[in-house]
Amino acid sequence: MSSTVLFRRGRVIDPRNGVDGVRDVLVRDGKVAEVSEAPLPVPQGAEVVEANGKWVVPGFIDLHVHLREPGEEGKETVLTGCRAAVAGGFTAVVAMPNTKVVNDNGMVTELVLSRARAANLCHVYPAGAITKGLKGEEMAEMGELVSAGCVAITDDGRPVMNAALMRRALQYSTQFDVPIMVHEEDLTLSAGGAMHEGPTSTRLGLRGIPASAEVAMVARDLVLLEETGARLHLAHVSCEGSVRLIREAKRRGLRVTSEVTPHHLILDDRAVGDYDTHAKMAPPLRSNRDVEALREAIADGTVEAIATDHAPHGVLDKLVEFEKGINGIIGLETAFSLTMELVHAGALTAKRAVELLTHGPAKAFGLPGGHLAPGAPADVTVVAPEEEWTVDAHRFYSRSRNTPFHGRKQKGRVVQTWVGGRKVFENGQVGPSKESR
Amino acid sequence: MRHLLGIEGWRRDELEALLDRAKAHLPGGPDTTHVLRGRVVANLFFEDSTRTRTSFHMAAKGLGASVMNWTQTGSSVSKGETLLDTARNIEATGVAAIVMRHKSSGAPHLVAKHVRCAVINAGDGTHEHPSQALLDAFTLRRRWGSLDGRTVLILGDIMHSRVARSNLLCLKALGARVVLCAPPTLTPPGLEAMGAEVTHNLDAVLPQADAVMCLRLQLERQTENFLPSLREYSRLFGLNAAREERMKEGAVVMHPGPINRGVEIAPAVADGPRSVILEQVSNGVAVRRAILEVCAS
Ligand SMILES: [Zn+2]
Numbered sequence: 001m002s003s004t005v006l007f008r009r010g011r012v013i014d015p016r017n018g019v020d021g022v023r024d025v026l027v028r029d030g031k032v033a034e035v036s037e038a039p040l041p042v043p044q045g046a047e048v049v050e051a052n053g054k055w056v057v058p059g060f061i062d063l064h065v066h067l068r069e070p071g072e073e074g075k076e077t078v079l080t081g082c083r084a085a086v087a088g089g090f091t092a093v094v095a096m097p098n099t100k101v102v103n104d105n106g107m108v109t110e111l112v113l114s115r116a117r118a119a120n121l122c123h124v125y126p127a128g129a130i131t132k133g134l135k136g137e138e139m140a141e142m143g144e145l146v147s148a149g150c151v152a153i154t155d156d157g158r159p160v161m162n163a164a165l166m167r168r169a170l171q172y173s174t175q176f177d178v179p180i181m182v183h184e185e186d187l188t189l190s191a192g193g194a195m196h197e198g199p200t201s202t203r204l205g206l207r208g209i210p211a212s213a214e215v216a217m218v219a220r221d222l223v224l225l226e227e228t229g230a231r232l233h234l235a236h237v238s239c240e241g242s243v244r245l246i247r248e249a250k251r252r253g254l255r256v257t258s259e260v261t262p263h264h265l266i267l268d269d270r271a272v273g274d275y276d277t278h279a280k281m282a283p284p285l286r287s288n289r290d291v292e293a294l295r296e297a298i299a300d301g302t303v304e305a306i307a308t309d310h311a312p313h314g315v316l317d318k319l320v321e322f323e324k325g326i327n328g329i330i331g332l333e334t335a336f337s338l339t340m341e342l343v344h345a346g347a348l349t350a351k352r353a354v355e356l357l358t359h360g361p362a363k364a365f366g367l368p369g370g371h372l373a374p375g376a377p378a379d380v381t382v383v384a385p386e387e388e389w390t391v392d393a394h395r396f397y398s399r400s401r402n403t404p405f406h407g408r409k410q411k412g413r414v415v416q417t418w419v420g421g422r423k424v425f426e427n428g429q430v431g432p433s434k435e436s437r
Numbered sequence: 438m439r440h441l442l443g444i445e446g447w448r449r450d451e452l453e454a455l456l457d458r459a460k461a462h463l464p465g466g467p468d469t470t471h472v473l474r475g476r477v478v479a480n481l482f483f484e485d486s487t488r489t490r491t492s493f494h495m496a497a498k499g500l501g502a503s504v505m506n507w508t509q510t511g512s513s514v515s516k517g518e519t520l521l522d523t524a525r526n527i528e529a530t531g532v533a534a535i536v537m538r539h540k541s542s543g544a545p546h547l548v549a550k551h552v553r554c555a556v557i558n559a560g561d562g563t564h565e566h567p568s569q570a571l572l573d574a575f576t577l578r579r580r581w582g583s584l585d586g587r588t589v590l591i592l593g594d595i596m597h598s599r600v601a602r603s604n605l606l607c608l609k610a611l612g613a614r615v616v617l618c619a620p621p622t623l624t625p626p627g628l629e630a631m632g633a634e635v636t637h638n639l640d641a642v643l644p645q646a647d648a649v650m651c652l653r654l655q656l657e658r659q660t661e662n663f664l665p666s667l668r669e670y671s672r673l674f675g676l677n678a679a680r681e682e683r684m685k686e687g688a689v690v691m692h693p694g695p696i697n698r699g700v701e702i703a704p705a706v707a708d709g710p711r712s713v714i715l716e717q718v719s720n721g722v723a724v725r726r727a728i729l730e731v732c733a734s
Contacts, residue, residue: 199627203445205542205564205602208625275543321520321541323562 004028004043005421010051010382014058015355016363016371025056027378030421035372047423049416051382055350058358058371059091059122059379059419062332063181063259064156064235064307067093067124069115070108071100076312076399078115078124081332083397084310085122086425088332089357089414091379092123092369093310097134097150098157104129104140106148113149121424122417123379125367127152127181130169136160139169146176151365154181156235157282159217161187166221170230179231179257179365182221184242185283189213194323196269196284204272206322209284215241222249225256233364234258236309238283240293247302257364259307260294262331262338263404267291271404277318277325278404281311295347304360308335312400330398334391334405336383340412343385350385378421387413397430438533440549440556441732443565444606452610456575459720459727462499472730473502476533481524482559483509483539488694488718489559489568493536496725502733505532524548534733537561542599555732563597569693570603572724574611576717577648580689585612588645592674593652593701594663595619595628600693601652605633616642620674622663639674644683650691651676651702667700677703681711689713 005027012023012035019035026034026043034040042048062085068076076084078095085093095112097103103112109126116124128145132138134155142153153173159182160166173180190213195201197208218234222245225232237243237258249256263281268288271279279285297303311328318325339357342348348356362370369379393406417425424431444452461467478497482490485508497504507527520539527535534555537545542562549556560566577584589608595601595617608615609632616634617624628635636642643649654670664670671677676690681703684690690702690711698704707714 197626199630202625202627203602203631205562205599207563274546316519319519319521319547321539321547322543323541 003030003421004046005049005378005418006040006042006046007049007051007056007380007382008039010054010056012056012372013351013354014372015351016359017373019372020351023056025372025380027380027421030378032372032374032376032378034374049382053384054415055383055385057354057381057383059369059381059417060089060336060357061092061361061367061370062090062308062310062335063094063233063305063361063365065093065095065310065332066098066312066328067095067112068099068312070111074399075314078112079119080397080399081310082116082119082121082124083430084330084332086417086419087397087414087430088334089336089381089383089417090122090332091381091417091419092125092367094125094127094151094365096156097127097129097154102129102133103127104132104134106144109145109148109150121430122419123369125149125151125365127154127156129153130155130160130180131165134158136162136165139165139172142172142176142178146178150178151367152179152181152233154183154235156181156183159183159185159187163220163224167224167228170224170228170232173230174228177231179233181233181235183235184214184217184221186213186217189216195272195280196286198269198287200269200272204275211239211241211286211290214239214283215245218242218245222254222256225249225254231255236261236264236283236307237294237303238264238286239290243293243297243302247297250302257305258303259305259361260298260303261309262306262335263329265291265294265298266338266341267404275322276404277320277322278329278402280322280325280327281329282327295342298356299348299352304356304364306335306339306356307361308332312398313402314400318402329403330396330400332398333396334403336414337410337412338405340385340410344411378418380418381414382416383412384415385412387411389413438555439732441567441728442545442549442556442558444567444570444603444610445565447610449610452571452607455571455727455731456578456724458730459575459724462723462726469499469726470501473497473500473533473734476502476733477505477531478502478729478733479505479507479527479532479535481507481527481535481537483544484560486538486560489538492721493559493725495722496729499722499726500729502533502729505530520544520547521551524552528552528554534729557728557732560599562599564599565603566599567603568721568725568728569600570607571728572717572721573604573650573691574607575724576691576713576720579720580713581647583612584608587647588614588616589648589650590616590618590642590646591650591652592618592639592676594623594654594658595652596623596625597655597658598652604650605631616646618642618674620664620670623658639680643680644685646688647685648689648691649676649684653693653695654697654701656697671700675701675703676706678705681706681709684711691717694718
């Protein structure tokens with residue numbers, strides 16, 4: 001099998017290295033060897049990818065994925081999650097710790113990593129818990145988690161309501177220089193809420209979750225961040241007020257990064273329609289005004305990453321009364337084309353879109369990859385930016401189908417995904433794993 | 438067959454036709470026991486409401502239907518059966534309509550998507566209670582002829598009231614001006630977008646009202662900190678005798694029941710000359726007959 005690949009004449013977009021133009025990319029032994037404006041000769045035995053009319057970009061990096069293993073393998077496993085990832089153009093994912101058993105100790109971290117090695121598709125970076133059992137009471141062994149391979153520490157799915165504990169966790173993390181990733185939700189403000197508080201929740205008679213449930217916690221944690229000098233990463237930012245606080249904190253030099261999900265950029269609270277549980281998530285889909293603010297924030301650099309919060313659930317978790325429906329939707333296989341909706345709509349440049357999926361997340365968590373300079377890992381995604389297709393959840397590689405985007409027409413599709421110079425996805429087919437889906 | 442999930446989605450002419458039809462179902466009207474003869478109407482009540490259940494029961498009987506009563510107590514729901522399982526099992530027995538009361542907003546919408554029989558919402562969470570709104574509108578129409586140009590004041594816990602939502606939509610559709618009055622903590626956002634005027638000052642708006650519709654206050658709203666005390670609520674938003682005196686001549690007082698006497702409404706007002714509360718109850722059967730006729734036949 002060839003270990004040399006030549007991507008010919010694609011539009012190479014590599015925001016970190018300031019590249020946006022037609023280039024040849026030569027990959028050798030799992031690394032980028034050369035990026036050339038002039039056509040390169042085809043080396044002996046090289047595999048050639050004709051990328052004319054396509055984009056050749058760094059492999060996408062998703063900072064926020066729920067792989068559900070260990071404990072809820074009926075929803076997703078590390079293997080099926082990795083298949084969904086590479087089918088969506090992602091070459092690296094960060095796995096959230098709210099599995100059943102919680103990843104609050106090195107053994108669980110190692111289990112996830114060994115499953116990822118066995119899947120042998122994309123990079124999986126575990127995140128460890130802030131508190132033991134995600135209970136918000138006692139700090140988990142952060143040192144052990146980091147040395148076992150965790151790249152971030154988070155109680156994602158839940159906030160740390162105890163401010164003193166949060167302050168200590170931030171302080172403690174500075175010795176490892178690892179980001180603390182937070183799900184910002186004041187549970188006393190969101191209690192009983194099923195969707196964003198606004199005219200739609202009033203019309204539907206559902207208890208609303210005010211934007212302040214998120215913004216107040218963002219404010220608290222930015223204050224604690226300033227005192228502790230730690231690194232803070234805000235997961236799935238959903239509202240205008242949060243964006244305003246982040247912008248101000250950055251101006252003052254605080255080490256804060258953040259992410260927004262594609263669904264919070266595309267849908268607003270009206271998507272709940274007549275009680276569609278596929279539009280139920282935490283944080284909830286917000287107002288149109290919040291969506292506008294998020295779009296501005298990803299465009300102007302306030303927010304550095306688009307992350308999916310890929311949250312697989314079974315059919316029965318959603319086929320219930322809206323208030324009982326479980327939060328979350330899957331996102332790995334739709335993220336790129338949803339991001340392209342913003343590009344096609346003129347809300348985002350192509351270069352910025354690629355940056356939000358590659359260098360932005362890599363830099364936020366200090367991960368390898370995310371760019372294509374010589375010496376970088378040959379994690380490469382090839383996309384057809386104009387190709388039209390229709391989302392069909394039944395054809396997803398993810399084990400779950402919970403998406404509000406089923407049937408949505410899309411423009412922009414992932415055609416190939418390469419990890420370490422090895423092709424792991426092409427034209428709808430994931431390889432090289434041979435097991436049945 | 439059609440569903441009645443809420444007032445939302447019904448046009449003015451459809452609502453008026455339904456209300457016109459209800460007149461024929463008043464006591465002393467023609468015999469209607471053939472309308473649903475041989476059909477079964479299922480009363481599916483996940484939340485107790487003797488009033489509404491009885492009213493639908495009598496309405497179905499009056500149309501010649503047989504009624505299957507199903508209540509949550511002692512059912513398989515506690516054993517993990519989902520709402521849809523229950524609804525599909527009941528549908529499979531061949532019912533013409535499911536009349537459904539549920540504590541979750543949107544529950545009848547979920548059922549309606551997955552069954553073939555008619556689904557009639559008898560109150561879902563804090564969303565809608567369309568049959569109540571129709572009987573309220575029917576009561577006012579009998580008195581006024583038309584609702585055009587009339588002002589209806591809905592008073593009380595707007596946020597948690599399905600009666601308020603359905604009435605707002607129904608009264609607006611029929612041409613009335615609707616004013617909502619509640620403390621700010623019980624006034625959710627977006628009511629203006631639904632066509633209402635919102636105020637927190639009862640005394641300022643009371644003299645304009647042709648009808649005052651009091652809502653039932655759940656007493657736990659106090660412990661949930663929506664209100665400092667029932668005493669203060671009663672002082673600011675209770676319909677007492679002194680306020681009743683300042684009402685327009687001929688203006689009526691309504692209440693969907695059951696009443697917290699002395700909290701949202703003073704006993705003398707509830708039983709006084711302006712009160713049409715008992716009329717609402719008896720009109721309820723006629724209106725529900727018309728609903729079943731339209732939806733289940
Ligand atoms: Zn998450």
